[in-house]
Structure formats: structure tokens, C-alpha cells
Amino acid sequence: MNSFSSLIRTASHEQHVEAETSTFMSDLLGGRLGVDAYARYTEQLWFVYEALEASAEKLGADPVAGGFIRPELFRLRALERDLAHLRGPRWRAQASALPATQAYADRVRECARSWPAGYIAHHYTRYLGDLSGGQIIRDRAERTWGFEKKGDGVRFYVFEDIPNPAAFKRGYRELLDAVRADDLEKQRIVAECKRAFALNTNVFRALGEEFPLSA
Numbered sequence: 001m002n003s004f005s006s007l008i009r010t011a012s013h014e015q016h017v018e019a020e021t022s023t024f025m026s027d028l029l030g031g032r033l034g035v036d037a038y039a040r041y042t043e044q045l046w047f048v049y050e051a052l053e054a055s056a057e058k059l060g061a062d063p064v065a066g067g068f069i070r071p072e073l074f075r076l077r078a079l080e081r082d083l084a085h086l087r088g089p090r091w092r093a094q095a096s097a098l099p100a101t102q103a104y105a106d107r108v109r110e111c112a113r114s115w116p117a118g119y120i121a122h123h124y125t126r127y128l129g130d131l132s133g134g135q136i137i138r139d140r141a142e143r144t145w146g147f148e149k150k151g152d153g154v155r156f157y158v159f160e161d162i163p164n165p166a167a168f169k170r171g172y173r174e175l176l177d178a179v180r181a182d183d184l185e186k187q188r189i190v191a192e193c194k195r196a197f198a199l200n201t202n203v204f205r206a207l208g209e210e211f212p213l214s215a
Contacts, residue, residue, distance in 0.1 A: 004186055005173035008124065011190045015197030022204035027213055029137065031144045037211040038141060039086040044203055045156065046079045047097040051105035052126060055112030055119065065116035065123075067175050072161035073127045085152035100206040104199040111192070117181055121192035125200070128172060130157065131165050 002010075027033050028041065053076045059065045083091040097105065111118035138150070138157035147153035162168045181189065 003173075003177045004179060005176040007186070008121075008176065008190055008193055012125065012193045012197055015194055015201065018197070018201055022201060022208065024204045024208035024211065027208075027211070029140045031140070032213055033211050035086070035145045037207070038145065039083070040210065041207055042079065042082055042086060042156065043091075043095050044098060044101045044207065046076070046083060046095065047101050047105045048108065048126070048203075049075045049079055051108040051112075052122065055109065059112060059116055059119060062116045064180050065119050067178075068120055068123050068172075072159070073131075075127075075130065075156055078155040078158065081155050082153055098203065098206045098210070100199070100202040104203060107195070107199060117179070117185055117189050118192045120176075120179065121189050122196045124172075124176065125193055125196040128169060131159060131162070131169060 024033075024037075024041075028037055053074055056069045056074070060069045083095070087094065108119070108122045111122060134157040138154045141147055141154050141157075142149055145153070150158045159165065179186070179189075
């Protein structure tokens with residue numbers, strides 16, 4: 001019998017690969033786009049994490065999602081420091097969510113409000129992804145645009161309160177395996193994970209349209 005955490009990982013693998021290999025991300029990590037594209041991407045992340053973390057306090061006592069609310073994962077403050085560095089102190093006045101980003105953030109809020117088990121799906125796809133693949137992005141960004149190592153501009157990718165990411169991820173998967181849900185509900189959570197990846201891929205697609213490489 002497969003554990004729930006491995007079920008989620010396997011089920012969302014295809015979408016995960018699609019998100020990671022989007023044209024925008026390939027161009028960004030390949031150094032073919034300017035720092036403004038990186039700043040715009042960081043700004044879109046802020047809208048998604050604002051939706052994730054604005055709901056966190058309320059969900060802390062929830063019997064299903066409560067165990068996943070871990071302040072050491074929170075990214076909003078780090079994103080705000082990065083954006084102040086990338087866009088200046090008045091970054092909020094110019095920040096705007098792409099329609100795809102708005103749809104993503106709205107779905108996160110909807111789950112947080114009415115379906116905490118669905119919120120877990122979004123929590124998993126974002127934070128565990130950042131803890132893993134995010135490190136590649138940080139390294140590339142530091143080298144491409146000369147950010148200080150683990151400093152302003154890439155703080156989003158630095159989890160200072162998680163000294164051992166491998167152990168943390170193990171603990172997180174144990175939380176998933178212990179989640180209070182029957183088989184049907186687990187299938188719904190898996191489907192929501194797939195939806196989260198699709199929403200994320202839509203954001204990459206929209207960013208790719210905003211920052212096309214001149215032929």
C-alpha cells in the first residue's frame with residue numbers, strides 16, 4: 001500500500017515537470033531574460049503567498065490543516081525584502097497580479113475558507129517545491145544578476161529557520177501520511193495538487209507572453 005505522500009508525489013509528477021520546464025523558467029534560468037523579468041516573477045509570487053499566509057493564522061487550529069501551519073516556512077516577509085531590493089521602497093504602489101496569478105491566489109483563498117484539506121494541496125506544492133527546486137533558482141539568480149549570496153533579491157529561497165531541509169521534508173511527508181481524510185477525500189486532495197501545478201504553469205505561460213524572447 002502506497003503512502004499518501006508518495007501518492008501525491010507520483011500523481012503530480014507530470015505537472016511538476018511541465019511547470020519546471022516552462023519556456024519562461026528556462027529562459028529566466030538560462031540568463032536570457034533581464035532582471036526585470038525576475039522581479040515580475042517575484043512580484044507574482046508575492047500575491048500567491050499573500051493568499052497562502054493571510055489564511056494561515058485562521059487555519060492554525062484546524063484539525064486537518066493545522067499541523068501544516070509552520071511559521072518557519074512563511075515567505076511573505078522575505079518576498080517583501082526582495083521586492084524592495086528589486087523594485088525600490090515603493091514597490092507596492094506598482095505591483096499588479098496577472099490574471100493567471102489572480103486566479104491562482106483566489107483558488108488558494110477559496111480552499112482556505114471552505115476546504116482546509118484542499119489548502120494542504122496548495123501548501124504542499126508551493127513550500128515543498130521552494131525548499132527543493134527553489135535552491136537552483138537562487139543559485140542561478142545570484143550568478144546571473146549578481147545578488148549577494150543568500151541576500152536581498154534571493155531571500156525568498158533562503159529558509160533560515162530550517163537548518164536541515166531533508167529532515168524537515170521527511171517530517172512534512174509524515175504529516176501528509178497522517179492526514180485525517182478518507183480515501184475519497186485523499187483523491188480530492190491529489191486532484192487539487194494537480195490543479196495547483198496547472199495554476200502555477202498558467203502563471204509561467206502568462207509571464208512568457210509578457211517577456212517573449214525576440215526572435
